[in-house]
Amino acid sequence: MQPTHRSSRILLPAKTWFAYLSLLIALALSYIPTGLTPGVPDWVALVLAFWSIREPLRVGMGAGFLFGLLVDIGHGAAMGQHALAYVVLCYLATTVSRRVLWFGPTQQALQMFPLLLLAQVIMVVVRVVAGAEFPGWWYFLSSFTSAALWVPLNYLLLLPQYQPVDRDDNRPI
Amino acid sequence: MSLAGHPSPPIFKQGPTPLVRLLVLVSVCLAMLITDLKFRYLEVMRQALSVATWPLQMAAAAPADFVRNAAVYFGTLVDVKKDNAALRGRELEAAQRLLRFEQLEEENRRLRGLLDMGAAVAVKSVAAEILYDAPDPFDRKVILNRGSQQGVQAGMAVVNEQGMIGQVTRVYPVQAEVTLLTDKEQAVPVQVARNGLRGVLAGAGQGRLELRFTPSGADVRVGDRLVTSGLDGLFLAGLPVADVVSVDRDAQTFAVIVCEPVAGVERTTQVLLLSRAEAPPPRPAPEPEPAAPRKGRKG
Numbered sequence: 313m314q315p316t317h318r319s320s321r322i323l324l325p326a327k328t329w330f331a332y333l334s335l336l337i338a339l340a341l342s343y344i345p346t347g348l349t350p351g352v353p354d355w356v357a358l359v360l361a362f363w364s365i366r367e368p369l370r371v372g373m374g375a376g377f378l379f380g381l382l383v384d385i386g387h388g389a390a391m392g393q394h395a396l397a398y399v400v401l402c403y404l405a406t407t408v409s410r411r412v413l414w415f416g417p418t419q420q421a422l423q424m425f426p427l428l429l430l431a432q433v434i435m436v437v438v439r440v441v442a443g444a445e446f447p448g449w450w451y452f453l454s455s456f457t458s459a460a461l462w463v464p465l466n467y468l469l470l471l472p473q474y475q476p477v478d479r480d481d482n483r484p485i
Numbered sequence: 486m487s488l489a490g491h492p493s494p495p496i497f498k499q500g501p502t503p504l505v506r507l508l509v510l511v512s513v514c515l516a517m518l519i520t521d522l523k524f525r526y527l528e529v530m531r532q533a534l535s536v537a538t539w540p541l542q543m544a545a546a547a548p549a550d551f552v553r554n555a556a557v558y559f560g561t562l563v564d565v566k567k568d569n570a571a572l573r574g575r576e577l578e579a580a581q582r583l584l585r586f587e588q589l590e591e592e593n594r595r596l597r598g599l600l601d602m603g604a605a606v607a608v609k610s611v612a613a614e615i616l617y618d619a620p621d622p623f624d625r626k627v628i629l630n631r632g633s634q635q636g637v638q639a640g641m642a643v644v645n646e647q648g649m650i651g652q653v654t655r656v657y658p659v660q661a662e663v664t665l666l667t668d669k670e671q672a673v674p675v676q677v678a679r680n681g682l683r684g685v686l687a688g689a690g691q692g693r694l695e696l697r698f699t700p701s702g703a704d705v706r707v708g709d710r711l712v713t714s715g716l717d718g719l720f721l722a723g724l725p726v727a728d729v730v731s732v733d734r735d736a737q738t739f740a741v742i743v744c745e746p747v748a749g750v751e752r753t754t755q756v757l758l759l760s761r762a763e764a765p766p767p768r769p770a771p772e773p774e775p776a777a778p779r780k781g782r783k784g
Contacts, residue, residue, distance in 0.1 A: 444623035
């Protein structure tokens with residue numbers, strides 16, 4: 313079947329301030345103390361991946377590095393652990409963005425899952441090599457929940473761009 | 486890397502190519518990881534940047550606080566009554582021991598005076614509550630609701646009513662991070678209560694502890710109680726830490742001694758932070774280079 317550029321409904325241009333605001337909100341969400349509950353999504357990774365796919369020229373590895381460091385500080389993790397994972401995640405997301413945007417949100421989620429999993433694998437490898445204890449297989453549940461949240465997040469973060477340029481009271485949406 | 490397969494004209498230049506940027510950032514991250522995990526040089530940077538993240542963290546903790554308070558509020562009266570009865574019983578039991586303790590302390594002070602020994606170390610203590618597990622899944626750490634503003638210092642011993650559970654490793658203004666005994670990085674100098682044999686106790690994973698570097702022939706038996714030795718100059722001597730569970734002498738030079746913490750390390754909420762009232766002795770200065778001219782004070 314010939315793929316169609318289904319996700320490319322004509323949108324307003326994205327606003328850089330909105331991208332960074334959403335990243336800050338994701339950071340705040342990641343600071344919510346959930347303890348060691350398995351399956352808590354990695355909000356920052358998810359939003360970073362989203363903007364790296366949508367706006368590769370505005371949000372990329374630099375933002376991944378900065379927000380990774382902020383997550384490291386807030387979580388008391390090793391400095392550079394999340395930064396490393398997010399830099400690699402943003403690089404890969406930027407690289408595949410042209411291809412991924414040809415698919416609808418559900419297929420996009422399937423393609424984002426390996427990237428999110430890879431980010432977690434990087435963190436596990438780095439820490440286990442440094443002598444930490446393996447956190448158990450439940451740790452990777454987070455990638456599944458993150459990927460499952462891709463579709464609603466896609467809708468939510470694109471909402472401002474769905475707005476019409478001219479205000480028309482008779483328009484259905 | 487260019488999308489079209491040939492170098493892009495100057496007006497499309499966006500700085501270094503993505504691959505170069507990736508390699509630079511990855512090497513920066515790896516350098517930071519090594520400095521932080523192996524040498525702990527980045528604590529200053531962490532403290533400085535945590536000022537920026539502080540408001541966000543406070544805002545994020547608000548819903549968790551609300552849920553916890555609501556849970557306490559709706560805790561049934563029956564539970565509270567049961568707790569109260571148990572606590573009264575314990576208090577009665579503790580009271581008679583405390584009476585004897587005061588008398589013994591007085592006696593100890595007099596005897597020390599007679600023997601011309603220095604006074605027993607004064608104790609500084611802060612009561613605290615464990616808020617939640619630290620989010621980093623690779624460590625066994627918890628967060629307390631007391632910080633530097635309440636007099637918490639890094640290095641304090643954390644105990645509950647049964648024994649030691651960990652050590653304060655990082656202090657924030659109103660919170661502190663405790664590394665539990667079961668963390669692999671946490672070591673405690675201990676001695677066997679029965680015969681005073683000294684050793685170093687470290688986390689071994691799976692909630693177990695290991696008495697490291699003890700020769701195979703050492704007099705350690707299953708069931709021995711390990712208490713802090715106080716040799717590090719940080720912990721008070723005599724806090725119960727762990728019980729020996731198994732001793733394997735067939736290993737090579739050192740016996741493999743597995744221990745279990747006395748206190749329920751992973752399931753406790755109310756804790757006390759203890760330290761000596763005076764500052765720990767300063768770290769010994771590194772050996773000066775023999776060839777270098779020595780100036781100022783002598784070591």
